[in-house]
Structures are given as C-alpha cells and as structure tokens.
Amino acid sequence: MTITATSSSLRARNRYLAGLLSARGIAGLALVSAVALAGLLAPLLTSADPLAQSGDALAGPSTGHPFGTDDLGRDLFSRVLHGIRADLAIGLVAVPVAAAAGCALALLSVSSRAADVAVQRAFDLVLAFPGLILALTITAIWGPGRLPVVVVIALAEAPAFGRLLRGAVLVQREREYAVAARVGGAGRLRVLVRHVLPNAIDPVVVQIATALSIAVFIEGAMSFIGVGIRPPEPSLGSILSQSTSYVGTHATFAVAPLIAVTALVVGFTLVAEALNRGIRQ
Amino acid sequence: MTAAGRAAALLDVRGLHVAFPLGAGTVRAVRGVDFSLGAGETLGIVGESGSGKSTLALSLTRMLPGGGRVTGGSVLLDGEDLVAAGEEALRRVRGSRVAMVFQDPMASLNPVLSIGQHLDEAMRAHGRGDRRSRRARALELLGLVGIPDPARRIDDHPHQFSGGMRQRVMISLALANEPDVLIADEPTTALDATVQDQILQLLERLNRETGTALVLVTHDIGVVARVCRRVMVMYGGTVVEDGPTERVLTLPRHPYTAGLLAAVPRLESPSGTRLLGIPGSPPDPAAPAEGCGFTPRCPLAEDRCREQAPPLTASADGVRSACWVTGPKDFTVGREPADDRGAQPSADPSATPLLEVTALRKTFPGRGRAGRRDPVVALDGVDLVLHPGETLGIVGESGSGKSTLARTLVQVYEPTSGGIRFRGRELSAASPETAKALRREVQMVFQDPFSSLNPRMTVGQIIAEPLIAHGLGDRAERAERVAALLRQVGLDPDVAGRHPHAFSGGQRQRIGIARALAPEPSVLICDEPVSALDVSVQAQVVNLLTDVQRDLGLALLFIAHDLAVVRQISHRIAVMHRGQVVETGAADQVCTRPAHPYTRTLLGAVPRTAPSSPKELRP
Amino acid sequence: RSAVDDSAPAASASPRRGGTLTVAHGVDFTPALLFAVSAMTLVPRLVFNTLTRYDDKLRPQPELAKSWQVAPDGKSITFVLRDDVTFHNGRKFTADDVIFAVQNLQNPVRAAQLRSTAAAVTSFEKRGDHEITLGLAHPVSNLFDLFEFMFIADKDSVEDAVAGKQLIGTGPYTFTGRSPGSSLSFARNERYWQPGRPYLDKVEIRIIPQPDSLLSSLRTAQSQLSFDVRGQDVAQLKDDKQFRIRGYDTGAGALYLGVNVTEQYTSDKRVRQALAWAVDRERIVKQVLGGYGQASAAPWPKSSPAYSDANATHYTHDPVKARALLKEAGHDTLSLPLAHAAVPRVTAIAQIIQYDLKQIGITTELQPYDSATMQKKLIAQQMPALWTMGHGFAQVHPSTLAVSAYPFNEAKNTSRFSSPAYTEAVREAWVRSDAESPEALAAYQRVSDQLLDEAFIIDLAVEASVEVATAKVHGADLNKFGYLILDDAYLV
Amino acid sequence: MRSYLLKRVPSALLVLALASFVIFVILRLIPGDPATTLAGPDAGPAAIEAIRGRLGLDRPLPSQYVTWLGDLVHGDLGPSYAIGGEVSELIGQGLGRTVELTLGALVLVVVLGLALGLLGATGRGRGVRAAAQAVTTASLAVPPFVTGIVLVLVFAVGMRLLPPGGYRSVLDAPDIGLQYLLLPALCLALPSAAVLGRYLKDGLERALAEDYVRTATALGVSRRRIVWRHALPGALPPVVTVLGMQVGQLLSGAVLVEAVFAWPGLGMLAEQGVIRRDYPVVQALLLLLVAVFVAVQLLTDLVYAWLDPRIRWA
Numbered sequence A: 001m002t003i004t005a006t007s008s009s010l011r012a013r014n015r016y017l018a019g020l021l022s023a024r025g026i027a028g029l030a031l032v033s034a035v036a037l038a039g040l041l042a043p044l045l046t047s048a049d050p051l052a053q054s055g056d057a058l059a060g061p062s063t064g065h066p067f068g069t070d071d072l073g074r075d076l077f078s079r080v081l082h083g084i085r086a087d088l089a090i091g092l093v094a095v096p097v098a099a100a101a102g103c104a105l106a107l108l109s110v111s112s113r114a115a116d117v118a119v120q121r122a123f124d125l126v127l128a129f130p131g132l133i134l135a136l137t138i139t140a141i142w143g144p145g146r147l148p149v150v151v152v153i154a155l156a157e158a159p160a161f162g163r164l165l166r167g168a169v170l171v172q173r174e175r176e177y178a179v180a181a182r183v184g185g186a187g188r189l190r191v192l193v194r195h196v197l198p199n200a201i202d203p204v205v206v207q208i209a210t211a212l213s214i215a216v217f218i219e220g221a222m223s224f225i226g227v228g229i230r231p232p233e234p235s236l237g238s239i240l241s242q243s244t245s246y247v248g249t250h251a252t253f254a255v256a257p258l259i260a261v262t263a264l265v266v267g268f269t270l271v272a273e274a275l276n277r278g279i280r281q
Numbered sequence B: 001m002t003a004a005g006r007a008a009a010l011l012d013v014r015g016l017h018v019a020f021p022l023g024a025g026t027v028r029a030v031r032g033v034d035f036s037l038g039a040g041e042t043l044g045i046v047g048e049s050g051s052g053k054s055t056l057a058l059s060l061t062r063m064l065p066g067g068g069r070v071t072g073g074s075v076l077l078d079g080e081d082l083v084a085a086g087e088e089a090l091r092r093v094r095g096s097r098v099a100m101v102f103q104d105p106m107a108s109l110n111p112v113l114s115i116g117q118h119l120d121e122a123m124r125a126h127g128r129g130d131r132r133s134r135r136a137r138a139l140e141l142l143g144l145v146g147i148p149d150p151a152r153r154i155d156d157h158p159h160q161f162s163g164g165m166r167q168r169v170m171i172s173l174a175l176a177n178e179p180d181v182l183i184a185d186e187p188t189t190a191l192d193a194t195v196q197d198q199i200l201q202l203l204e205r206l207n208r209e210t211g212t213a214l215v216l217v218t219h220d221i222g223v224v225a226r227v228c229r230r231v232m233v234m235y236g237g238t239v240v241e242d243g244p245t246e247r248v249l250t251l252p253r254h255p256y257t258a259g260l261l262a263a264v265p266r267l268e269s270p271s272g273t274r275l276l277g278i279p280g281s282p283p284d285p286a287a288p289a290e291g292c293g294f295t296p297r298c299p300l301a302e303d304r305c306r307e308q309a310p311p312l313t314a315s316a317d318g319v320r321s322a323c324w325v326t327g328p329k330d331f332t333v334g335r336e337p338a339d340d341r342g343a344q345p346s347a348d349p350s351a352t353p354l355l356e357v358t359a360l361r362k363t364f365p366g367r368g369r370a371g372r373r374d375p376v377v378a379l380d381g382v383d384l385v386l387h388p389g390e391t392l393g394i395v396g397e398s399g400s401g402k403s404t405l406a407r408t409l410v411q412v413y414e415p416t417s418g419g420i421r422f423r424g425r426e427l428s429a430a431s432p433e434t435a436k437a438l439r440r441e442v443q444m445v446f447q448d449p450f451s452s453l454n455p456r457m458t459v460g461q462i463i464a465e466p467l468i469a470h471g472l473g474d475r476a477e478r479a480e481r482v483a484a485l486l487r488q489v490g491l492d493p494d495v496a497g498r499h500p501h502a503f504s505g506g507q508r509q510r511i512g513i514a515r516a517l518a519p520e521p522s523v524l525i526c527d528e529p530v531s532a533l534d535v536s537v538q539a540q541v542v543n544l545l546t547d548v549q550r551d552l553g554l555a556l557l558f559i560a561h562d563l564a565v566v567r568q569i570s571h572r573i574a575v576m577h578r579g580q581v582v583e584t585g586a587a588d589q590v591c592t593r594p595a596h597p598y599t600r601t602l603l604g605a606v607p608r609t610a611p612s613s614p615k616e617l618r619p
Numbered sequence C: 001r002s003a004v005d006d007s008a009p010a011a012s013a014s015p016r017r018g019g020t021l022t023v024a025h026g027v028d029f030t031p032a033l034l035f036a037v038s039a040m041t042l043v044p045r046l047v048f049n050t051l052t053r054y055d056d057k058l059r060p061q062p063e064l065a066k067s068w069q070v071a072p073d074g075k076s077i078t079f080v081l082r083d084d085v086t087f088h089n090g091r092k093f094t095a096d097d098v099i100f101a102v103q104n105l106q107n108p109v110r111a112a113q114l115r116s117t118a119a120a121v122t123s124f125e126k127r128g129d130h131e132i133t134l135g136l137a138h139p140v141s142n143l144f145d146l147f148e149f150m151f152i153a154d155k156d157s158v159e160d161a162v163a164g165k166q167l168i169g170t171g172p173y174t175f176t177g178r179s180p181g182s183s184l185s186f187a188r189n190e191r192y193w194q195p196g197r198p199y200l201d202k203v204e205i206r207i208i209p210q211p212d213s214l215l216s217s218l219r220t221a222q223s224q225l226s227f228d229v230r231g232q233d234v235a236q237l238k239d240d241k242q243f244r245i246r247g248y249d250t251g252a253g254a255l256y257l258g259v260n261v262t263e264q265y266t267s268d269k270r271v272r273q274a275l276a277w278a279v280d281r282e283r284i285v286k287q288v289l290g291g292y293g294q295a296s297a298a299p300w301p302k303s304s305p306a307y308s309d310a311n312a313t314h315y316t317h318d319p320v321k322a323r324a325l326l327k328e329a330g331h332d333t334l335s336l337p338l339a340h341a342a343v344p345r346v347t348a349i350a351q352i353i354q355y356d357l358k359q360i361g362i363t364t365e366l367q368p369y370d371s372a373t374m375q376k377k378l379i380a381q382q383m384p385a386l387w388t389m390g391h392g393f394a395q396v397h398p399s400t401l402a403v404s405a406y407p408f409n410e411a412k413n414t415s416r417f418s419s420p421a422y423t424e425a426v427r428e429a430w431v432r433s434d435a436e437s438p439e440a441l442a443a444y445q446r447v448s449d450q451l452l453d454e455a456f457i458i459d460l461a462v463e464a465s466v467e468v469a470t471a472k473v474h475g476a477d478l479n480k481f482g483y484l485i486l487d488d489a490y491l492v
Numbered sequence D: 001m002r003s004y005l006l007k008r009v010p011s012a013l014l015v016l017a018l019a020s021f022v023i024f025v026i027l028r029l030i031p032g033d034p035a036t037t038l039a040g041p042d043a044g045p046a047a048i049e050a051i052r053g054r055l056g057l058d059r060p061l062p063s064q065y066v067t068w069l070g071d072l073v074h075g076d077l078g079p080s081y082a083i084g085g086e087v088s089e090l091i092g093q094g095l096g097r098t099v100e101l102t103l104g105a106l107v108l109v110v111v112l113g114l115a116l117g118l119l120g121a122t123g124r125g126r127g128v129r130a131a132a133q134a135v136t137t138a139s140l141a142v143p144p145f146v147t148g149i150v151l152v153l154v155f156a157v158g159m160r161l162l163p164p165g166g167y168r169s170v171l172d173a174p175d176i177g178l179q180y181l182l183l184p185a186l187c188l189a190l191p192s193a194a195v196l197g198r199y200l201k202d203g204l205e206r207a208l209a210e211d212y213v214r215t216a217t218a219l220g221v222s223r224r225r226i227v228w229r230h231a232l233p234g235a236l237p238p239v240v241t242v243l244g245m246q247v248g249q250l251l252s253g254a255v256l257v258e259a260v261f262a263w264p265g266l267g268m269l270a271e272q273g274v275i276r277r278d279y280p281v282v283q284a285l286l287l288l289l290v291a292v293f294v295a296v297q298l299l300t301d302l303v304y305a306w307l308d309p310r311i312r313w314a
C-alpha cells in the first residue's frame, strides 16, 4: 500500500510543490514568468521610449512598432512591457493582501455567531459599494497614486476570498479529522488554522488567478477616472481603458495589453489548477 | 470444475488482470483470477487487506477508480463479456443484474441526498414504477434491512444515521432492483451481531428465494462460514485457494489460509487470550516478486517457492490451491505463542474510578427538510465507571449510542444532561484550564482510519499535533517522541514524512493510535478501531492496544461489534441498547452467562467461525 | 419580428411631412442647466424660440421679434413682436414674456453665461402686448448675442422646467417625456406659428455616452443625426455614402492651456509665451480631434469677427524659440503642475502638453481631477500653475467671450490675471453699439493682442462642429450657440 | 427557515442603518460640490451660494443627515439635485430596466456557467474540455467593454442581426425586447459565467471522484444523471457562494454595460449622479444596492444550508 514509495521524496513531502511541478503547473509558471520577465526586462527587449510621443498615432503593427502605436503616437509594445511592471507590482501586493485579509475575516467569521454576522454584513457593505465610489472615496483620503489602487483592489476583492473560504470551512470543519484534532486538544483557533484551513483553501487558490485579472481591470478603471496610476506612466489597465474608445475603429490598440493580461490569467489559472490537483490527488 | 458447469455459470470470470497506473509504473492489483458463479450460488472472498478483493469486485462491472483498467481476461455474464461491453449495456447491468455493496458506507452515500432519494435513484435508473410505487418500495426495503421506523427516517440524510444504519441503507440500495448477482464488499463490518445476523438472514433468504447469487467479500471468516457454500482466498492479487467452505476452513491447503484462520478471534476464547497475527507484510503490488508472493512470510518456504509461482491446482475434493508444498496445512504459520495474560490486570473495583458517568443523556435536535422537530435521543441515562488500568468493552446494537457516548466523553458533544466525573471531578464544573488538562488525559481512536487523519498533513505532523496543542516538549523532543510513538505502534519512524494516503487501513489505524497515545493519556477511548480491518491486521492492532494498555497502565474503553474481540481484550463488558447500558459485568461472565435478554440475543447472533479443529468437521 | 428592422425608419422617396428623427448625443440634458449653456444644447431651440436669430454673417434675423430698432446712442432697443404666437399650453406670447426672459437670465441662480449682458438691461417699457423697449445701462456690442442666446420660456412653469418636469415654450416641438440618462422625446407642435412647420412628427434624442456605441447606432441607422461624433470617428464615416457630413464655422468651442499668473514662475510673461510656443497644436488637432478642428493660438473660430489667420498662427510649434524665451526668463528647466479633468480626451491633451513642454525643459506633473472638482477649482480660482480645459463663447461677438466666459473675464478670472490694458480693451470692445464697424474690429483686435501677448490663456485649437447625418436627413441646423434647429428638417 | 430569516432581519436592518451613515459620510468625502456642478461653467460665488441655500447644503452635516434619514424612513427620497425629478421616480424608472438586464444576465450566467463547468469537467474528449477552458479563460481576461464593443461590431454593425443598443421592455414585446436584451446581457454575463464555470468545473471534478458517485454508477444510474443529480449538488456550495457575489458584480457591472449599450437603467443614473454629485440620487442608489446585497447574501446562506444538510451555522 505504500504506493508513493517510488516518487521522489521532495515531491512526496510537499504536495503543493508536487502539483506545481506537474506539466500543467510548469506551463503556468512558465507563462507567468515569461510575462513577468518581459516586464522586468522591458528596457532590454525594446529600445523604444514608452513615453515618447510622435505624430504617428493609432498606427497598426509595423517593424518599428510591433504592436502599433497608441492615440498619442507612443509605441505600444514598449508601453505594454513597461506597463506589466506596474500591474505586477500592484497585483502582487494587492491580491495577497486581499486574500490574507479575506481569509482572516473568514476565520473570524466562522469562529463566532456574532463575528459572522458582523463580518458578513461588512462584506455586504463593501461589495455593495460600486468600485467607482470606493475608488473616489479612497483617493479622496489618500490622494491619487499606487497606494489607493492597492487599497481599492484589496478592499474590493477581500470579500470574495472571505466568502469562499467561509463556505469551505463550514463544510470542512464537520469532517472527522477536525473532530479528531479537537479531541487531540487543539483549541478552536488551532483546529481552524492548522487543520481545517489547509483543506478548505482550494477555492481561494482558484480565486487568486481570477483576482489578478480583476486587479488589472480595477487598476485600469481607476487610471481611467484619474485616480490610479498617473499618466503618462503606462500600465496594462490604463492602456486597456484608453483603448476603449478605439476598439471599434483601431482594434490593434487593445490587442497588446490583452495578450499580456490573457497570458497572466491563463498562467495563474494553470498554476492554481496544478496546485489544487497536487493537493487533491 | 467441469466444462458443463462452466457453461451453466451465471458469472464466469477468466484470467482477469487489473492494473492501476502509478507514476511511471503500474500496480497489478489483480493477477489472473478465474472463478465462476452459478445462479443461486454463494461465494466468499477472503484475504488480507490489499490482496485485491475490492479491486476484483469492482472490476467485474468495470467500476475501477483512478485510471484502473482491466488489462486482460473476461467477465462473462450469461455469456456477455462485460469487459468488452459498451457503457450503456454496462449501465443496464449495473444495479439491476449485478449489484454492489461498497466497503466504506460512510463515504458511499451522497451527503446531500436523503435516503429516500438514494433509493428512488436506484430504482429510477432501471425504470421501476412511478414515484409513488418507488417510495412504497423504498420504505419496504428499509424495513427489510432493519431500519427502525422507515417512514420517519426515509427523508433523513446520511449524516443523521449511525454507521451501521448507513451500511444497511447501502444494502437496501443494492437490493432495490432484485439483482441476479449481489457483490457485497464487507457488508457487515460496521454492524453489531444482531443486525449482522439480520442482514445475513436477509441475504440468505434472498439467495434461497430469488436465487440471487452472492459474492461476499469479507474479513469475517465467521460470516463466510455461515453464508457461503464456497470460499476463495486471495493473496497479493491472486487466488491462492478456493473450494467448498467447510473443506477450506477445516483443512487449509495454503499456509496463508491457515494463518488467516489462526488470526480469527473466537468467542469461546476467554478474556485475555492473545490473537495471532501473520508476521510480515503483504507484497508490494507495484513490484511483484518472482515466485510465490507469500514466500517471505511462509515458514514452509522452499527454494522452488522463490523461483516460480505455484499454479492453482485442483485436488480431489474440489479444493484448488496454489502451493508447491502439497497437503493440508493443519498448523498455523508464524504463530505468536498463545500467551494468556495470566494474572488479571490491576483493575481494582474498590479504587476510585478514573471515569464516572452518571445518568448521561444526549439528544440531537431533529433536523430535516420535512421540518421534523422531535429530538433524537442518542443516550438515555447512561451509567458507567472506568477504573485505572482497566479495559471496558462496550458492545451493543448499531445506533444504540456507542459513538455518541465516546464523543461525549471526549467533549466533542456537550451532554444534554447528566454528569461525567474524571478522577472525581465534575467535568462540566471544571475551569477551562482543567478542562484542557482533562482533555489531554482522555484520548480517542476513531473508527474510520481514512477520514480521521488530516489528508494534508504528514504523519509526523498528525502525531505531533496533540503534543503541540498541549505544549509538550520543544521541536526536537517532539520529533523524538513521534519516532518513539511510531515505533511503539509498530511503524518505521521514517514514515513520519509521508501523508496518510500512502498507508494501508491497518497502518492508518496505528497512526491514529499513536496520535491518541501522544499526550500520554490515562484513558483511551477506541470507537470501533478494528472493524475496518482484516483479521490479521485486527490481530496486530488489538494486540498492540493490549500491549500499550499493559505497558502504560491505561484505562481503555473499547467499542466494537465483534463480541469475540471484545471479550478477549476487555476485563469488563457493558452492553448498550437504545441509548442505555443494559448490562455490565466481567467479560467472561457476560459472554458465558448473560443476564439481560438483549445480551443473550446478541450472543446468539454471533456466527460461529469454522470449527476450530478438524475433529468438529462434519463428514 | 426583428428589432433591427424595427429601428430603421420607413424608407420613402419623396420629401414630406412625418417621421421620427432620432438624434444621438453623448451627454444627457441637465434641466438645472437649462438656461446656462452646457454640453447639451440640442434641446432649447426645439421647444423654445429666440427673439432673433443670426445668419451666417452674424446678422440678426427675425424670429419671435418681427422687427427691432436700436436707439442711435445704443442705450435702448425696441422690439415689435409677433402676435400670432402661443405657448404649448395655449397661452399667448406677449411682451411680458420677454421681460421675464431677461430678468430670468439676470437671476444668478440660473447661472447663465450672458448674465452680464442681460444685466446691462436696466428698464423695460411695454407698448401694448407686442411692442417693448429695453433700456440699457450702456451700449453693448454683443446685444444680439443675448437675443440669440435667450429663449423665451413660459414664465409660470419655469421652476418645473429647471426641475425637468415640463418644458413649455413656443417652439416647433413639444416636450413629451424624458428618461434621465437615456432619452428625451418631442412631438410636433401642431400650432406652431410658422405655417406648415415643422415637418417631423417626432424627435427623439438618445443619450449614448460611449463614442463607439454612438457610432454603431448611426451605422445601424438606429439614430440618424448626431453632432457628437468624435473627429476620429467622423474620419471613419467620411467615405461612407450612407452619411452626409457638414461642418459649422462656429466651431464647438476651443481648447486651451490656462496659466495661473500668481504662481512663482508663471508670473513671468516670457515663461507663458515660451509655453505658447512650445505646444504642438497641429498634433493636438490631429490626435485628439481626429483632424476635425483648427490649430489656433487665439480663441476665435472662423465665424467670429475677431478671427484672423494672423491671430490663429501667432504662436506656432517652435521649441527653439520657446527654449530661448525660457532662457531669457532665467530658466533652463522648470517643474510645474498641470491640472486636467480626468476624461480621456482631456487627459490626452494634457499628456501632449506635458510631452511638448518636456522638450523645452519643463517637466510637468499631471494632476487629474474629476470634472466636478475641476469645475469647482475653476470658479474658485484654485488652479495650479497650469491647467487645460475647454471654453466656448468665442463664436459670436468677441466681447461675449471677454465678459461672459470665466477664464477670460477681465474682472475676475482663474488665471488671476488683471491689467488695466486688458480691462480697457475689453470694455472698449463691449461698450459700443457698432458691432461691425471698423473701429469695433480694431477694438476686437486689441483684445486679441492682449490675450496673445499676455498668454494667461494659451489657446490650442478650435474644435470643429460637425453634423453627421444619414443621407435621409435634410434641413437640420444649429444656431450660433449650438441650439439644434429642426424647423425645416425632414426625412426622405 | 422562517426562524432563521426572522433572526437575520434585525441585523439586516442594522446594516442598512449603518450603511446609510457610511454612504452619507463617504459621499461628502469625495471632493466636488453639487452646487458648483449645478451652477454651470461660468457661475459666480453668489449663484453658488444661492444654489447651496436652495439645496440645503448650507446646513450643518448632522442636521442634513438626520433630515435625509427621517425622510427616508417615511419613504421620501427627496428631489434630485441636478438630474431633475423626484429620486424615487428616477429610480423607479431605471430599476425595472436594470433588473431586466441583470436578470437576463443572471439567466445567462447560470446557463453559460453550467455549460462551461459541465463541459470543462465532463465534456467528452479532451478537445471539448480544452475548448470550454479556453472560453472560460478568455471571458475572464477580456474586459466587458471590449467584449461589448466587439459583440456590437459583429452582431449589430456587421451581421445586422441585433440592435447595437437601446432598450425595449421584454414585458411589452417579448420578441423584440429579447433582441435588445441579448447582447448587453451576454456581455454582462460572460465574466461572471466564467467565474462560475471555473468553480463548477473544480467542484464537479472533485465530486465526481467521491465514493458516492461510484455508488450511483454501481446502481446503474446514467452518466448524465450522475453528473446532474449526484455530483452537481455536491459541487454547488462554492458555486452558490460565488453566484451570490456575482449578483452584486452584475449590478455594478451593469453601470459599464449600460453605457456601452445605451441601456437606460440605473447605471446611467448612477454615473450621472456621481459626476454631478447628486447626493440624493447616489445615496438612494447605494442604499438600494446594499439592501440587494444583504438580501442576496441571505438567500445564498439559505440555499447553502439547503444544499448541504451537514452545515450548521456557527
């Protein structure tokens, strides 16, 4: 019955790692790191200045501009590459913060009836506020810039994490192993965090991939209404939202940022699935 | 078996091979099994855990999990090869001509469907009647398998049933369409003797009246002896012996069969009798050795055994066996010396009891979609005492509240009323700190070794958990203690880094025991710790518990269905019935001179194992 | 049934009465801003009439006023009004309605841009129901701008009008309903004083905020007329036979770079002029207006008497000159904040300005604000050193710009600019009755000179006012304030 | 269930009360002044003061709040500042249309989400599953406005099959109304459907590996029924959680989609309200949203408990 004896001990010890090292996981990681690297190595990959404007606006792809130019004649390839940095920086802070906050609140929520009511209603409240209002308010307090973008994203996404985890915990904590942990003397908190949480985390892992793409959209929407990353600094979201007005007439404008966002989403989705498969098998 | 006999067979299995993919290699779980089953026949399949019994049963209707494949051979049902059949043809066969009862009733029922819906689904799949008539039949079936008050419980969900009740529901599902062949994989493991008796009677009657052929996969040799006309012994994916039951059980030809029989506990054996296991472990199905798989554990092994696998050869009396060493093996292999415990343990009735339960009541709010409100009374005024160093066996009907009692004692459930006193201190009055200290002293081994281990933790972490929870030792000390505990329960300390899914049922149960022992409790509560295990592993675990109890001076509360096991391990036995303790007394006394009528019924229902010596063999 | 056919107008060969015209517009009607010129000017002239109406040469033509006489000293004007006009509610139109209309514009709550001109009317003298003399405090050169601008509303329902409940005028169409954010509907006024008009049975204004969606609605003939198609999109339709495209000389307002002259560096005129030389106006026209507009250093569109090519090209894109001026002012590099509304078009302009200024050594930090905040800052004189925005009111008489448009106001403006020379030039251009005389033109040029030289408002481009209509639509027109006129419009 | 609902009502009311306060404060934190936006581009301070007086904005904030709340309790939402008309009428007008759009989208979310999830987890052949995955991912990665515009270009401008925008009530003329509804609802539904599909696929894969599915197979239950009747309910709980949140997403997403498709719902009203700082309109809308969320969450919890009888509430 010791059927895993043949697999490598490293993989056997860490199933997340095992999942990550599956074909799916490696493909996902490769995709994500390709995008991330493209962002980090932007100055090496293109000599075009992402801020340099020219009279040649809304041009289609050409040798000089592999993805064409934007409405102010700036090179889209360069802008998208540089934009990736901004989004990774924001997404990689905001999404984990949202996930952590959401999960913490979910755990609080399942630990007592009163806390549950309070937390769930707080989620309702936050979710009910349209992003626009949230963004405007937060910016009114902090002023425009990256911090409010991170805060808005974290705030907007935390409830999703919280709700998902809460649901999963409610199911998992009735399982026998959780009862066994309680009998073993583990306190409520320990049972929750150490035993139930790792078994309930799957949907959270899936949500992270989704959250990243939403983060890009929120960032873009905020830049769009002038409370996000300041122009002319490029970001995937802001390029996407600028392209809004030109989707019908100059579709190429939207293509470059969409490729980057799609690659990120696909990549993270693959990673999430690989992780979950790793734990589940 | 003659050619004519084969032609008449309802189910004919020839040269069946089953493999599971695993990493780079494959697990060859079933390797060339032949057998046939005529209409109305009864066949028992026995064998050690992991010998491929369930896999064989599942492969008959191509229900193999996780990429498992039939890699060779055929399964002919009335001449139609199920191995080659299309999905729809198979679907029509499943549940209607060939029905199955699965091994693990806990997970085999859908938690979101009510029992009634389960039964309805089973009948609906084969177009039986309309909704109304199906419901009527469902009620009838539930009554048939002995669920009390079916009308009231039909709309309940699986989690509202006790383990035994769930098992009965599983059986009712299999019977729903009056199948030609019923394959039952450990159908009675979770049942008490009376219910088991009831189920067995049901199966027998079914077999007699409707001619349903029966394949019974089981650990319980007693059940085989009672129900099956033929028996097949499996080892390492192959059949090592088969033949008429009484012949195989009295005159085993294969040393493994002999070992298995020796490990069976007998109700007649007095309290304190040590069980006999088979030393060693089964062969690794991923890397089967040349020759006979039993060689490493066989006291009779010869050179020939190592080189070439013995074929299954028939002898004159219809018994076939696969052993080079011919002749009946009327000895036991690898026996541990039968060691009576001799001096009865320290249980001193006059000493202050460790645990005292008085008038304990526990009710569950009735929940259900139908809006039923009246509560379920699980414990109805239970009185018990447990002395230091004593083993108290608890037996009783399924659903009589044994698990509830156990869970209440370890403070998973809050008692509805009544008192639990530990070392003379009232539990409910204890301060949080005392409660925590008490919690450390009372530990539990769970019935289900699969679901009670956290699938995402390593074994080392699982065992260390109670230590951490009670703040015992630093990291290094804990690692040491975990290693010691693993050794104590007979596992290699190196396995600490593995996850539970990499262990067999018996091994998992040992892990559960190690976890329970970790905080050095003074009371160990075992809720059916062995009912999922085969006899040889059961012997190992029961012996382990006995040893641990003796070495550590624990008080043991041992819940089980198998009266024979309970009698041998316990000093005293308490019999539960409908939430009450109806009888307590010294183990031998309860088993030989029962006072309460229920106890008598219970004892009367225990199937006798094969005659313990050839002398009892009927001609 | 198909919703696509449903929305297409019935095709008929002959010009005729009847039919529904659907006009697409990007901005909703704000009732509270009814009397102020806002981004939505399609409504007034459908429901209301004005006293006079300019022709293409800014010569007033009769509308509700049959004739008029300006006193020789320019201090009063006498109107003879039509006597055959009734409001939609059946009430007769009289001189009292003119008095009310003027007084209404004088009311600060109405926030009408021509309030200063309306305020110059100090007395009313009725002669019968249909003749009235307005007395003026002083001669006013843009007097007829007021009458082009001021529409005659039913005085009893004016509060309902600014609350959006009902609009009652004398115009060709009656207001039949409104769905905020979505549409406005009008029906033919059967008792219109112009015989046989209007032709159309119904007019529907659909609010489509997304430029792409607006374009799609035109392309699928869901709507047939729009004045709100972006330049880039007009270019898309140019070669499409299905559409007629027509430009208006009045333009659709101008884009400018505002400078706060009380800030440290920008108080220096040379710095401001350097800014004016630094920006590439042609690129703004091309990239932001899609080529539909005119690069111009002065605020005037071609319809204005003050327009001249020399003014328009007073500043051109000349970074060398700009850098020289900056150096002259003692700076090699500068760092200035630039405020702008966070709407895509303005953000684009701001980025172009930013980039162009960077080329002469001025780094700018963009400060995006939402429109409401921008508005507040503009009025409260709270702008940073630089900001960019749009302005209107240059299309009629030049004095209207100088006294009515806040950025140009000589008394109090966002740039905090004031100089006796500018004040003098403005007053001279305004307080006169000879709007078209050579002296008047000279006075206007003095205003232009002041604006160009002081460069506190650096004009960038005049937007084109473009009508896009499907070939079926004929006879639509705009007045000089952009009021949509559909008296003579019909569908073929 | 009724007692559960009754227990939740007070907390829901408390949330609404709290929400009203938060909304009131937040709106006033956002810079910009309704009076200046109302005053028009060239108004003077006097005009602005006059407008402030007329709107009652010159009174101290607590008194404004109390007045608003008092009126609210009496069902009076007051007149809008800038948009014109009574707030209750404005909302009443748009509400039905937004509900129509959201419900239409919700139906599509459920249908498409189920399709994507089922195909992704149980589709016959790798190709089908991969295709379902690709659609799911694309729907997540492409923002709705791009989808919207592309949909319009393809189906309205190109193929002339459907109108590019606008509204006709489904109730008045179902056939025409549905044609107007289809594109915006689809555009609104796609991202949510993708999210739903993803969770469903995940849950289904897990449920299909459960032992109880094996039981059903052994009973001869057909594959289709196993998926729908046996595995699906087990896969649904996280999906229900997500769906509950998606209802909210749909409502806020409607703002964007309504703009792209010129759908005259609350989205336009909300946007106008925010741009013009029309406090009464925005306050009422936000409060309505919060109420919807609370209700949806309540429903989610109920469905949840109904789906999985093992769950007990903390």
Ligand SMILES: Nc1ncnc2c1ncn2[C@@H]1O[C@H](COP(=O)(O)OP(=O)(O)OP(=O)(O)O)[C@@H](O)[C@H]1O
Pocket: A001, A003, B020, B021, B022, B027, B029, B047, B048, B049, B050, B051, B052, B053, B054, B055, B056, B065, B066, B068, B103, B285, B505, B534
């Ligand atoms: N899904 C699977 N994947 C890989 N190996 C498997 C799988 N299922 C069973 N096996 C292997 O096949 C062999 C036979 O298992 P099977 O479940 O048939 O044993 P069994 O005789 O029923 O044991 P028990 O008495 O414990 O139920 C074991 O070695 C087991 O490890």
Ligand SMILES: Nc1ncnc2c1ncn2[C@@H]1O[C@H](COP(=O)(O)OP(=O)(O)OP(=O)(O)O)[C@@H](O)[C@H]1O
Pocket: B159, B160, B161, B162, B163, B164, B165, B190, B192, B364, B365, B376, B377, B378, B397, B398, B399, B400, B401, B402, B403, B404, B405
């Ligand atoms: N969580 C629960 N909710 C409602 N009823 C319950 C619950 N747990 C147990 N019961 C009921 O309480 C009674 C006793 O159950 P318990 O599990 O203690 O029986 P048991 O003696 O352990 O039976 P078995 O031998 O079959 O395991 C049963 O009728 C069962 O249906």
Ligand SMILES: [Mg+2]
Pocket: B053, B054, B055, B103, B185
């Ligand atoms: Mg088995």
Ligand SMILES: [Mg+2]
Pocket: B162, B163, B402, B403, B404
């Ligand atoms: Mg039990």
